[in-house]
Amino acid sequence: MFKIEVRVRLARIEAQLTALTALVVAVGQKEIQMAKTLDDLILDVTAQSDVVTGVRAVADQIITQELAIKAQLDAAIASGNPAKVQAAADALANNTANLQAAKQAIADAVAANTPAAP
Numbered sequence: 528m529f530k531i532e533v534r535v536r537l538a539r540i541e542a543q544l545t546a547l548t549a550l551v552v553a554v555g556q557k558e559i560q561m562a563k564t565l566d567d568l569i570l571d572v573t574a575q576s577d578v579v580t581g582v583r584a585v586a587d588q589i590i591t592q593e594l595a596i597k598a599q600l601d602a603a604i605a606s607g608n609p610a611k612v613q614a615a616a617d618a619l620a621n622n623t624a625n626l627q628a629a630k631q632a633i634a635d636a637v638a639a640n641t642p643a644a645p
Contacts, residue, residue, distance in 0.1 A: 578640040585633060592622055 596619050603611035 574640055578637055582633065582637065585629070589626060596622055 596615065599618060600612070600615040603615040
């Protein structure tokens with residue numbers, strides 16, 4: 528009788544150990560999935576940061592160009608020379624046209640490099 532009781536208890540312990548082992552394996556698999564998801568998130572954030580950096584660089588160039596053109600226009604107005612004023616106005620019009628053309632390219636680049644919502 529004692530041997531049967533010990534075998535029953537050992538069988539229950541073995542079943543519990545099997546269940547615990549399965550649980551540990553499942554938790555380990557979930558941990559691996561979470562790590563992959565976190566790695567993907569880090570890559571997405573890095574890509575977005577690169578896009579933001581690129582857009583900032585373009586914005587800085589635009590600001591620099593606008594300030595230079597404004598300085599030219601101010602100098603042309605101060606000189607009283609209509610030809611210089613017209614040259615500065617033409618440069619401003621050209622820059623505006625370039626900005627209009629670049630606006631869609633920038634929007635396309637941002638859209639292309641922004642991951643879709645999950």
